[in-house]
Amino acid sequence: MTxxxxxxxxxxxxxxxxxxxxxxxxIPYFTQSFGNAAxxxxxxGWKAEEAVDYAREQVAKLINANPKEIIFTSGATExxxxxxxxxxxxxxxxxxxxxxxxxxxxxxxxxxxxxxxxGAEVTYLKVNGDGTINLEELKAAFTDKTILVxxxxxxxxxxxxxxxxxxxxxxxxxxxxxxxxxxxxxGKVPVDVQxxxxxxxxxxxxxxxxxxxxxxLYVRRKNPRVKVTAQVDGGGHERGMxxxxxxxxxxxxxxxxxxxxxxxxxxxxxxxxKLRDKLETELLKIEESVVNGTVDSRLPHLSxxxxxxxxxxxxxxxxxxxxxVSSGSACTSASLEPSYVLKAMGLDDELAHSSIRFxxxxxxxxxxxxxxxxxxxxxxxxxxxxxxxxxxxxDGIDISSIEWAEH
Amino acid sequence: MAxxxxxxxxxxxxxxxxxxxxAKNNVGTGLVGAPECGDVMRLQIEVDDESGVIKDAKFxxxxxxxxxxxxSLATEWLKGKSVDEALAIDNMEIVKELELPPVKIHxxxxxxxxxxxxxxxxxxxxxxxxxxFEDSIxx
Numbered sequence: 327m328t329x330x331x332x333x334x335x336x337x338x339x340x341x342x343x344x345x346x347x348x349x350x351x352x353i354p355y356f357t358q359s360f361g362n363a364a365x366x367x368x369x370x371g372w373k374a375e376e377a378v379d380y381a382r383e384q385v386a387k388l389i390n391a392n393p394k395e396i397i398f399t400s401g402a403t404e405x406x407x408x409x410x411x412x413x414x415x416x417x418x419x420x421x422x423x424x425x426x427x428x429x430x431x432x433x434x435x436x437x438x439x440x441x442x443x444x445g446a447e448v449t450y451l452k453v454n455g456d457g458t459i460n461l462e463e464l465k466a467a468f469t470d471k472t473i474l475v476x477x478x479x480x481x482x483x484x485x486x487x488x489x490x491x492x493x494x495x496x497x498x499x500x501x502x503x504x505x506x507x508x509x510x511x512x513g514k515v516p517v518d519v520q521x522x523x524x525x526x527x528x529x530x531x532x533x534x535x536x537x538x539x540x541x542x543l544y545v546r547r548k549n550p551r552v553k554v555t556a557q558v559d560g561g562g563h564e565r566g567m568x569x570x571x572x573x574x575x576x577x578x579x580x581x582x583x584x585x586x587x588x589x590x591x592x593x594x595x596x597x598x599x600k601l602r603d604k605l606e607t608e609l610l611k612i613e614e615s616v617v618n619g620t621v622d623s624r625l626p627h628l629s630x631x632x633x634x635x636x637x638x639x640x641x642x643x644x645x646x647x648x649x650x651v652s653s654g655s656a657c658t659s660a661s662l663e664p665s666y667v668l669k670a671m672g673l674d675d676e677l678a679h680s681s682i683r684f685x686x687x688x689x690x691x692x693x694x695x696x697x698x699x700x701x702x703x704x705x706x707x708x709x710x711x712x713x714x715x716x717x718x719x720x721d722g723i724d725i726s727s728i729e730w731a732e733h
Numbered sequence: 734m735a736x737x738x739x740x741x742x743x744x745x746x747x748x749x750x751x752x753x754x755x756a757k758n759n760v761g762t763g764l765v766g767a768p769e770c771g772d773v774m775r776l777q778i779e780v781d782d783e784s785g786v787i788k789d790a791k792f793x794x795x796x797x798x799x800x801x802x803x804x805s806l807a808t809e810w811l812k813g814k815s816v817d818e819a820l821a822i823d824n825m826e827i828v829k830e831l832e833l834p835p836v837k838i839h840x841x842x843x844x845x846x847x848x849x850x851x852x853x854x855x856x857x858x859x860x861x862x863x864x865x866f867e868d869s870i871x872x
C-alpha cells in the first residue's frame with residue numbers, strides 16, 4: 327500500500343488538477359510555437375492555427391459535434407452568457423421568453439436576471455425534493471414567445487442529471503432552442519449533442535483536467551442552424567461569435583484533456599462510482615444522515631450528504647486541513663445564505679447548512695476514501711457532542727416546534 | 734479564509750462543553766440563534782447562592798468554528814465573575830481575543846446575547862426583574 331499523501335482533494339466539482347499530459351502538450355505553445363492563430367501570413371501563425379484546429383477537433387469529438395460548431399471562450403461562465411444573451415438578441419423578433427430552472431448555476435441565473443431588465447420574460451421552473459424537474463411543468467411553461475430552454479446537464483451541487491433527451495425533444499416540438507450547461511457533465515459522462523438533440527452547450531476545460539481560463543460554446547450548425555449574437559466585439563474571431571486573440575496554449579490543453587477523457591471516461595466513471603458508493607454507504611451508517619438529490623440519475627463521482635444537527639462549516643473545520651470538500655452552509659459562501667440549490671429542493675435551512683459535497687476525481691484512491699470515511703465520521707460525532715440541537719433531538723424534542731428568536 | 738490560532742485551539746479543545754441542570758434555581762440558561770441561520774448557542778451559568786459568583790459555566794453550540802470558539806471563550810471568562818461583571822462582557826472583546834474577521838462578528842454578538850439571556854433566565858428564576866437590553870446589532 328502506498329503512503330497516504332495529505333491533504334486529500336475531494337472537491338473536483340469545483341475544479342480539477344490539470345493532467346500532467348495536458349500540461350506537457352501545452353508547454354511548446356508558450357515559448358516555441360507562440361504565434362497568433364489569426365496571423366495568416368507566416369509560419370508562426372500557421373502553426374498556432376494548426377494547433378487550434380487540431381484541438382477543436384479533439385473537443386468536438388468528445389461531444390460528437392462538428393469542429394466548426396465549437397466556439398472557444400474564456401470558460402463556462404462566458405459561454406453561458408454568450409449562449410443565452412446571444413440567443414435573446416439574435417431571436418428577438420421571434421420572442422422574448424426563456425425557460426430555465428431555480429437550481430441552475432449562477433452563470434445562467436444571473437444572466438437571465440440581467441435579461442429580464444432588458445425585456446426578457448423568464449420562467450424559473452421549480453424542482454422536486456430530489457432535485458428533478460417536472461416535465462409536465464416544463465411542457466406547460468411554453469408560450470408562442472418561447473425562444474430558449476436552458477437547463478443544465480448535471481447539477482453542480484447534488485450531481486443529478488436531467489433527462490436531456492426528453493427536454494430537448496420538448497423544446498424542439500415547441501420550436502424553441504435547447505441550451506444546456508454541460509460544465510459538470512462533459513468528460514465525466516457521455517454527452518452526444520446529436521443523439522440528445524442539444525442546440526447549444528457551454529462547458530469548460532478546468533472541470534475535465536484541462537487548464538483554467540478556457541471553455542467552449544457548442545453552437546449547432548445544422549437542423550437547425552443556430553446563430554448567437556456576439557457579446558465581445560473586436561476582430562471577428564470564432565466565426566464572428568467571439569472576438570479576442572485565441573488562448574492557444576489553453577485551447578491545446580483543452581483539446582488534449584478532451585482526448586484523454588474520451589479514452590478514459592468510461593473506466594474512470596466505473597472506478598469512481600464504486601469509490602463514491604463506498605464513501606456514501608459508510609457515511610450513511612452515521613445516524614440522521616441523508617443523501618441530497620436523486621440517486622437514480624446522477625454523476626458517478628459526486629455525493630452530497632447532510633449530517634443533521636451539525637453545521638457544515640463547523641464540521642469541515644474538523645478535517646479541512648486534511649480533506650478538501652465543499653459545504654452548502656452559509657458560512658462557506660460570501661453571501662451568508664445557505665445553498666439556494668438545496669433550498670429550492672425544499673430542504674430546511676438547517677439541513678442545507680448541514681450539507682457536505684464530496685466530489686471524487688482522477689487521483690482519488692481507495693486509501694483516501696477510507697481515510698475520509700474515518701475522519702468525517704469522527705468529526706460528525708465530535709460536532710454532535712457539541713451540538714445543542716443534537717442533545718434536543720436525543721431528548722425527543724422537535725427542533726421545528728421551538729420558537730427561535732429572530733436574529 | 735484562515736482561522737486564527739486561538740479559534741482553532743478553542744475548536745479543537747473546546748472548554749466547558751456540557752449541560753447544567755436547568756431545573757436548578759441557581760442555573761441560568763440562554764438559548765440564542767436559530768437553526769436556519771446556521772448557528773444556535775446554548776450557554777448556561779451556575780451561580781453560587783451566597784457570593785453571587787458564577788461558579789460554573791457550560792455551553793453547546795451548533796455553528797461554525799468561530800461560533801464554537803466564541804461560546805467556548807465566553808464560558809472561560811464567565812467562571813469566577815460576579816453576575817454584574819459578566820453583564821459587562823462586550824462582544825468586541827471576544828472579537829479582539831479571537832481575532833475574528835468582520836464576517837464572523839455575528840458569532841461574538843451571539844455569544845454576548847447568550848450570556849445576557851442566561852443571566853436574565855437566572856434573574857427571573859430568582860424573582861428579579863429581567864434586565865432590558867438594547868436590541869443587539871443586526872446580524
